[in-house]
Amino acid sequence: MTWQASNLPAEKHCFFGSRGGVSTGFYKSLNVNIRSRDPAENIQKNLEIVSSKYNLPADALNILQQGVSANVQYIAKPSQFQIEADGAVADKKGIVLCIKTADCAPVLLADYKHGVIGAAHAGWRGVLKGVIENTVKLMLEKGAVIENIAAAVGPCIAQESYEVDSEFFKIFRQSVAKAEKYFIESAKPGFYQFDLEGFCQDRLLAAGVKNVELSHRDTYALRDEYFSFRRFTHLGLVSQPGDFPTEISTITL
Numbered sequence: 475m476t477w478q479a480s481n482l483p484a485e486k487h488c489f490f491g492s493r494g495g496v497s498t499g500f501y502k503s504l505n506v507n508i509r510s511r512d513p514a515e516n517i518q519k520n521l522e523i524v525s526s527k528y529n530l531p532a533d534a535l536n537i538l539q540q541g542v543s544a545n546v547q548y549i550a551k552p553s554q555f556q557i558e559a560d561g562a563v564a565d566k567k568g569i570v571l572c573i574k575t576a577d578c579a580p581v582l583l584a585d586y587k588h589g590v591i592g593a594a595h596a597g598w599r600g601v602l603k604g605v606i607e608n609t610v611k612l613m614l615e616k617g618a619v620i621e622n623i624a625a626a627v628g629p630c631i632a633q634e635s636y637e638v639d640s641e642f643f644k645i646f647r648q649s650v651a652k653a654e655k656y657f658i659e660s661a662k663p664g665f666y667q668f669d670l671e672g673f674c675q676d677r678l679l680a681a682g683v684k685n686v687e688l689s690h691r692d693t694y695a696l697r698d699e700y701f702s703f704r705r706f707t708h709l710g711l712v713s714q715p716g717d718f719p720t721e722i723s724t725i726t727l
Contacts (some may be wrong), residue, residue, distance in 0.1 A: 479582070479626030479687040487582050487725040488527055489628035489689065491699045495520040500711060501719040505701070506537070506574055508555060509716035521554075528570055528726050535724070536562060537572045540595045544603035546612050560595040561609040565616045570726045576703040577693050579630035579674050580723035581606060583683070585618035591725050592618075596627070596674050602649055606674065610681040624685040625678050628723050629700055632692035633658065633669040636704075640664050693721075 477489040495504030496519045501512040504520050521532040528534070536552035538559050546561030552569045562571045571593035573580040578597035584590070592609045594600070614620060638657075643666050646653040656673050657666040671688055678686045693700035701719045706712050 477629055477689050477691060479624075479628075479689070481624040481685050481687045482582065482584055482626055482725070483586065486584070486586070486727070487626070487723075489580060489582070489626075489723040490524060490721050491629070492701050492719065492721055493699065495523055497719065504721060505719035506722045507576075507716070507718065507720040510719060511717050512719065524572075524722055524724060525570065527724070530568065530570060530726075534568055535570045535572050536564070537574065537722075538562060538595070540574060542597055542599035542603075544600055544605040544608050546592075546594070546605065546608040548612060548616065560597075560600045560605050561593065561612075563590065563592045563609065563612040563616055564727070565590045567727045570724050573723045574720040575628075575630065575693075575723065576701040576706075576718060576720045577631040579670055580628040581609070581625060581674060581678070582628065582723060582725040583609060583613060583623055583625040584725060585613065585622040585624075586727070587622045588617045588619055589727055590616050590618035591727055593723070593725055596630075596670075598668070598670055598673070601670075601673055601677055602646075606677040607681045610678075610683060620682040621684075623683050624687075625683045626687045627671055627674045627678075627689060629689045629691035629693050629696075629721075630670055630674075631694045631702065631704060632671065632690075633667045635692055635694035636668045636670060637662065637665050638668045640666070642666070642668065
């Protein structure tokens, strides 16, 4: 299932789910993960399906080689899986910024008045390192105005599905002021439930972005609509590193 935020133009962005593609089996069906063992021709066709929303060819999709960094790059022309970064900013038409996820939060941002867009891969490590702030900063350097930026945090793992251990909790308490607000105690002693979506929202607000919308869609729980690395892992379906399907979130000018 796709989701679109009400604070971004419907024709200019889309948070795609797992449906609508050609992949089969474990990768069913709109998988875009080239590290998976899904045949390359299926992934290429899925990318063409995604780009067709904007009446653009698949090579208009700028797809990052993502990790867990705070690295954000300016995109003058699109490339696929060539740039190592977890955020991207563009100010030219004909480029579709893309973020791949399977539980992490995709964050899409835009100042359409001044023609600047951004996208961030917001896993907890990247958010902690500053990927959201760095995306906003680069947008401002390229001409965006903070009061005009709208941001949407797309489908990601929800707090009720995101159990973490005490070491995770300790890292946040050492790094984030009032970190306790993002955690509730789990039913399992010594474990907690982490609010990734709320953490992303607060980082956007702290960066000066006041127009923020959240999807409130849980990729772990909505098994027929979204891919989820944690769910796949719990089900014993991930046989080797990187071999799992991912969805894609997109934004363009």
